[in-house]
Amino acid sequence: MLKDQANQLEFPRDFLGISLADQPNKYYFIIRTQRIVLEADSSIQLIMEKLQSYKSKVALYFDGFQYQLGDFRLRVGKVVPTHSENVRGIVMEVEYLPISSMEKAQKVMEEFLEIWNEALAKRSLPGKFVNIDLNFGEFGLGDIYTPQHTAVRYALVMAHMIATVQAVRG
Secondary structure, eight states: OHHHHHHHHHHHHEEEEETTTTEEEEEEEEEEGGGGEEEEETTTTHHHHHHHHHOSSSOOOEEEEEEEEEEEEEEEEEETTTTTOOOEEEEEEEEEEEEEBBBHHHHHHHHHHHHHHHHHHHTTTTSSSOOOOOGGGEEEEEEOOOOHHHHHHHHHEEEEEHHHHHHHHH
C-alpha cells in the first residue's frame, strides 16, 4: 500500500458541516463515524474551498421562524436544498429555557411533545413528527446544552433527511 493510500484511510471521507444563525462566527464539523464535533472559525469554509480538500455533495438550508411561548422557545422551519425550492422536510426545535440540563428537562419535553402530537392528531394533518433522541455522550458532550449539541442535532437531522431522499430514489 502506498503512503498516500494509507493516509486516505486515516482521514474521514464524509462529514457534516453546520453553521448556526445564532453563532455566525462559528462553523461546526460533525464526523459521525468517529463521533467527533469540531468547532472552528467560520473562515474555515473558505480555507477548505481554496485547498480543495473536500467537496460539498449536498447542501441543505434550514429557513424558518423563532417563537417565544412562555418558558419555551420554538423554532420551526423548512429544509430545502441550496439553490432549490423543493421542501425536503420541516424541522421543529423546542427549547425549555429555565433548564439547560437535558436530563432534568427531559420529562417537560416529553410532556410538550405529547401535547403537540395530540393537537396534531385532532387536525388529521398528513405527515408525522419524528423525535430524534440522541446520546450526546457518544460525541463527548456533557449534560449542559451548548451550540455543539445543536450542531450535532442538526447534522443528524440532515443525515436522516439525506438518507430518506436516497432511499426514495433508490
